[in-house]
Amino acid sequence: MPVALSYRRHLGWGVTLAAFAFGLVWVVFLADRPAHSDPTAFFSTLLDAITQGALYFVVASGFTLVFGLMRVVNMAHGSLYLVAAYVAIDVQRRIITGNPDTTVSSTQVSVINWFVVLLVAALVAGLLGLVMQQAFLRWNQGQDLRQALITIAISVIVADQVVVHTGGGVAEDMSFPGRINQFVDLHVKGFSYSGARLFILGLALFIGLALWLWLKRTRTGMVIRAGVDDRAMVAALGVNIQRVFAIAFFVGSMLAGIGAVIGTSQTAVSNGTDGIWLLNSLVVVIIGGMGSLAGAAVGSMLYGLIGTFSAAYLPAGNTQYAVIFTFVLLAIVLAVRPYGIFGRPA
Amino acid sequence: MSDVRAIERTIAAVALALAALAPVLFSTYTVDQLLTQVLIFGIVAMSLIFLASYGGMVSLAQTALFGIAGFVFGNMTTVDTKGLTLGYSPWAGIIPAILIATAIGLVFGGLASRSTGIYFLMITLTYGVIANLSFGQIERISGFGGISGIVPPSIIGTTDQHPHRLYYLALVIAVLLYALVRFVIRTNFGLSLQGVRDEPVRMSSLGYGIALHRTLAFTFGAFMASIAGVLFVWWNGHVDPQTIGLGATLNVLIIAVIGGLRRIEGAFVGALAFVFINDRLAETDFSVAGFKLGTFNSLIGLIFLAIVLVSPDGLLGIWERAMTLLKQRQPAAAAAAGD
Numbered sequence: 001m002p003v004a005l006s007y008r009r010h011l012g013w014g015v016t017l018a019a020f021a022f023g024l025v026w027v028v029f030l031a032d033r034p035a036h037s038d039p040t041a042f043f044s045t046l047l048d049a050i051t052q053g054a055l056y057f058v059v060a061s062g063f064t065l066v067f068g069l070m071r072v073v074n075m076a077h078g079s080l081y082l083v084a085a086y087v088a089i090d091v092q093r094r095i096i097t098g099n100p101d102t103t104v105s106s107t108q109v110s111v112i113n114w115f116v117v118l119l120v121a122a123l124v125a126g127l128l129g130l131v132m133q134q135a136f137l138r139w140n141q142g143q144d145l146r147q148a149l150i151t152i153a154i155s156v157i158v159a160d161q162v163v164v165h166t167g168g169g170v171a172e173d174m175s176f177p178g179r180i181n182q183f184v185d186l187h188v189k190g191f192s193y194s195g196a197r198l199f200i201l202g203l204a205l206f207i208g209l210a211l212w213l214w215l216k217r218t219r220t221g222m223v224i225r226a227g228v229d230d231r232a233m234v235a236a237l238g239v240n241i242q243r244v245f246a247i248a249f250f251v252g253s254m255l256a257g258i259g260a261v262i263g264t265s266q267t268a269v270s271n272g273t274d275g276i277w278l279l280n281s282l283v284v285v286i287i288g289g290m291g292s293l294a295g296a297a298v299g300s301m302l303y304g305l306i307g308t309f310s311a312a313y314l315p316a317g318n319t320q321y322a323v324i325f326t327f328v329l330l331a332i333v334l335a336v337r338p339y340g341i342f343g344r345p346a
Numbered sequence: 347m348s349d350v351r352a353i354e355r356t357i358a359a360v361a362l363a364l365a366a367l368a369p370v371l372f373s374t375y376t377v378d379q380l381l382t383q384v385l386i387f388g389i390v391a392m393s394l395i396f397l398a399s400y401g402g403m404v405s406l407a408q409t410a411l412f413g414i415a416g417f418v419f420g421n422m423t424t425v426d427t428k429g430l431t432l433g434y435s436p437w438a439g440i441i442p443a444i445l446i447a448t449a450i451g452l453v454f455g456g457l458a459s460r461s462t463g464i465y466f467l468m469i470t471l472t473y474g475v476i477a478n479l480s481f482g483q484i485e486r487i488s489g490f491g492g493i494s495g496i497v498p499p500s501i502i503g504t505t506d507q508h509p510h511r512l513y514y515l516a517l518v519i520a521v522l523l524y525a526l527v528r529f530v531i532r533t534n535f536g537l538s539l540q541g542v543r544d545e546p547v548r549m550s551s552l553g554y555g556i557a558l559h560r561t562l563a564f565t566f567g568a569f570m571a572s573i574a575g576v577l578f579v580w581w582n583g584h585v586d587p588q589t590i591g592l593g594a595t596l597n598v599l600i601i602a603v604i605g606g607l608r609r610i611e612g613a614f615v616g617a618l619a620f621v622f623i624n625d626r627l628a629e630t631d632f633s634v635a636g637f638k639l640g641t642f643n644s645l646i647g648l649i650f651l652a653i654v655l656v657s658p659d660g661l662l663g664i665w666e667r668a669m670t671l672l673k674q675r676q677p678a679a680a681a682a683a684g685d
Contacts, residue, residue, distance in 0.1 A: 071464070073464050073467070073468060075471075136651075136655070143658075144463065144464045145404060145463060145464060145467070146654060146658055148464055148467055149599075149603060149650075149654045149658075150651065150654050150655065152596060152599065152650075153647050153648075153650040153651035153654055154647070154651065155596075156596055156600075156643060156644075156646065156647035156650065157640070157643075157644050157647035157648060157651070159643070160640045160641055160643035160644040160647060161640055161644060163641070164638045164639075164640050164641060164644075165638070272592075275475060275591075275592035276475075278471075278475075278592075279471075279472060279475040279476070279479075282468050282471060282472045282475075283472060285468075286468060286469060286472060290465070320483045320484045320485055320486075321484060322483075323476060323479045323480050323483050323484075324480060324484075326476060327473075327476045327480075330457075330469075330472065330476075331453075331457050334457045334458065334460075334461075334469065335457060338460035338461055339461075339465070
């Protein structure tokens with residue numbers, strides 16, 4: 001038995017390494033515009049991938065935070081994103097033009113305005129999540145399947161309400177501040193890159209760092225980490241675990257809202273975006289491991305890399321197959337580490 | 347116990363008789379549009395409930411597997427629409443459709459087989475969404491608009507050509523698959539699958555392959571779903587990515603939960619409730635004093651929420667509880683009479 005197990009494990013890692021090596025060789029030498037002859041395109045794709053991963057991280061870290069502490073798989077996480085996105089669009093347009101139906105261009109948006117919108121949308125998502133947790137999830141603690149079904153039901157209702165109250169859920173977007181939304185010269189052989197995307201990366205790094213400090217250095221964070229390991233023991237020590245649950249759910253939902261403002265400034269939101277962001281969050285945590293912040297970071301980066309590079313480096317006319325590579329990544333991780341890279345069995 | 351079983355047998359016999367006589371009793375629209383749909387989605391939901399109740403795996407990939415079979419059939423048999431347009435006869439499309447969807451089920455199941463419960467739900471939902479995106483993006487096999495003009499073998503014909511034929515075929519297949527599930531859960535494999543569901547560690551130390559049992563059960567579920575997928579494209583004549591979209595995936599879950607995730611009979615009860623509510627209310631605009639309260643989807647979401655909150659075992663759970671109450675009351679009454 002141990003022989004079979006270790007054989008299987010080595011096989012898994014072997015396949016992983018082979019796949020990675022092949023991907024690298026493909027991108028550097030074999031693709032239509034290989035990296036060795038067109039390094040500018042390669043670095044621009046790499047930065048695209050990292051910034052895309054950064055956005056995945058912002059949203060998925062909220063998903064994984066909630067799961068890590070409460071074992072709640074919040075299937076309405078994408079719905080929080082959807083609601084926050086439409087709220088943000090509405091607020092930004094009202095502040096700048098006074099009319100929620102007039103689109104705004106980047107030049108009209110100031111940095112302050114954008115952060116005010118971010119704050120409002122994050123609070124709306126946070127409060128919505130908090131209400132959901134207090135009204136429906138709190139008294140079902142420990143019944144994880146039932147909780148998942150409850151959040152699915154809520155996501156069905158929210159999706160419909162958004163369609164009805166936004167005039168059909170048509171595609172809408174908001175804008176980054178004009179000062180940020182321009183190309184930046186990186187002073188490396190005249191290479192310039194989207195300032196907005198670098199801004200996303202900066203925000204994600206800040207959020208990741210803040211979350212890490214919060215979890216490692218503050219009292220609430222320590223209680224949360226203790227709660228992840230042994231909820232009953234923490235409660236027995238006299239900690240009000242319900243309050244900690246509420247805080248974690250609020251913060252986790254807020255992260256979906258923050259991600260929504262960043263994401264909607266980048267690409268339009270529409271009816272169906274909730275499903276896409278639920279998928280993104282699920283893929284990140286399945287790859288990285290449920291409940292782990294480091295896992296969310298690694299999962300986001302891998303997911304961002306595979307998605308962006310397969311779309312950019314598949315042979316011309318075949319980029320439609322990019323989505324398959326997400327499945328391949330998922331399959332490799334599940335085969336080698338069924339609970340994700342940083343995951344452990346519940 | 348025997349009382350309850352006798353009551354249930356009677357209900358089943360009456361339901362089957364009604365189903366067999368439906369073309370005489372109900373309108374053609376009811377039979378060919380609604381009841382046929384009930385049977386098709388009932389089969390998909392039955393595959394979900396089978397996996398949930400006997401394997402402990404709540405799978406959200408059943409709709410995707412159902413759709414994959416439909417897409418394969420469409421690609422194999424159509425001539426001039428989207429997709430591969432291979433143009434084989436409808437007979438030649440059946441086996442590849444079921445075989446490919448079942449094989450994909452084997453891969454899906456194998457990859458997820460070391461997870462259970464909530465992890466399994468998440469992984470299979472991811473499969474479902476990726477399948478949906480794949481058919482939407484890959485123009486060669488479908489693209490956004492999907493495949494139209496799919497027809498069943500001429501002996502069955504579309505519902506316009508031969509009313510009720512597809513209905514009876516679906517009825518026979520549903521009954522056969524129901525009997526097959528009842529048979530499988532009594533075999534050695536079915537019994538050890540239930541052992542794996544309840545005591546994976548113990549079963550593993552007894553030498554049973556946990557992952558293998560889950561994988562095979564999932565493959566069997568995929569087989570059932572793929573048969574329903576072929577029936578669906580025969581009935582609908584068209585399949586597109588929306589057929590396996592998140593909404594469709596959740597609808598099948600809702601059907602299963604309305605019926606109750608514990609007993610496979612619930613699939614058809616849930617499908618009956620869902621399809622008829624859908625038919626009556628899908629076009630209704632719910633609004634009070636000009637304020638829109640939402641569409642049919644909000645209502646279905648609310649019903650789903652109410653069922654999960656009040657009776658997680660669905661309608662059949664309510665039925666079982668009623669029967670338990672009845673059973674408890676009878677001995678009490680007998681004892682009281684004895685005093």
